[in-house]
Amino acid sequence: MKLLADEVKLLLAVSWDMGHWEADLELLAANCGGRVHAFCRYADDYLVLFEGSDDILNTWVNQLNSKDSSINVTTDLEVNRQLPYLDICITRRDDKFCTKVYRKSCNTNQVPAFSSYTETRYLRAAIRSDCTRAIRYCSSMRDRQQELDFIRQKFHHHGYPRSFIDSAIQKTRTDLRLKARALPAPPSANSHPAPVRVSVPFAGPLFYQLKREASKIGIQLVSKPSVTIGSLLCSKAKHQLPKLQQSNVIYRIECSCQVDGDPMVYIGETDRELGTRLREHRESWTGAVRSRANTSAFSTHRDCSPAFDAIKILNRASHHQMRLLLESAYIRTVGRREAVLVSPNDANVNRNSGALLHDRWLPIIRRFCQ
Helix, strand or coil: CCCECCECEEEEEEECCCHHHHHHHHHHHHHCCCEEEEEEEECCEEEEEEECCHHHHHHHHHHHHCCCCCCCCEEEECECCEEEECCEEEEEECCEEEEEECCCCCCCCCCCCCCCCCCHHHHHHHHHHHHHHHHHHCCCHHHHHHHHHHHHHHHHHCCCCHHHHHHHHHHHHHHHHHHHCCCCCCCCCCCCCCCEEEEEECCCHHHHHHHHHHHCCCEEEEEECCCCHHHHHHHHHCCCCCHHHCCCEEEEEEEEEEECCEEEEEEEEECCCHHHHHHHHHHHHHCCCCCHHHCCHHHHCCCCCCCHHHCEEEEECCCHHHHHHHHHHHHCCCCCCCCCCCCCCCCCCCCCCCCCCCHHHHHHHHHHHC
């Protein structure tokens, strides 16, 4: 810390919980005889460039603490012209600031081993995330090169081949260079519509074979971790939303009308809260809806008694196309419909069989949905 005529410029990090105090930073500093040149905030951590003596700084901090007894402002001052802020190390050199990647002393530099039972793209993403941080945070070429060399050594120590590491770093550099120039990524030779993404448990080499075959029919397989004892225990302990507050669901509602002695079952899907869609079904059944766009299939079953209170969630899917496929699968099994029927007097409460599915999938669909 360098003193200049009883005044000093301090670079400090201020942490607190009240974002609306930003308006008082400069005012309180001026009242104390200091000056706030600039500040920025991330969550509840503030980075402030403050000018003033140590006494003025302490007075300013005390005034901030006196605003609310339940809030305590803590400060971290620069040491040897350096100050860590989040994962960035800021260094003050003459008339400019330099930045580089900062790691805490407790950092273990652990990354997934290359031989771990996981998909290759996750291993490549681990390298790219570290490389992106190095390129964006390091303001000098020397610091950037040192950080990239450290990344190479760290991942090679965990079994990553040199060629695999270098290709991931080169791809990251190219993407960031195009992004900095505001250029779009090079167009692909084969332009296809956005695929339907389906997550399945990772099964080693078999997963890559399934992924190649699924891509031929427009489905993109995404791996997910296998079920473990820890995940089962944690899933039970997590708070579960009430049924009517859940969204992105495929659901069923039984109706009192019967065919061959079995009650008719309505299958539907929605990306909104289930309670909102259920209310629309009730209004359509009672005739309270005037807009034809908001009517449901229950508008033709007003002589029946749908079991709205016993609504059941069959499955969940965040992707719209996946929900349509699941809805069609349940309609053709649980809903007992094998073909599209458009007659308004049809006893089946489902208007149609949903998204088109080839009959070759019916045996698999029945095993999956029943």
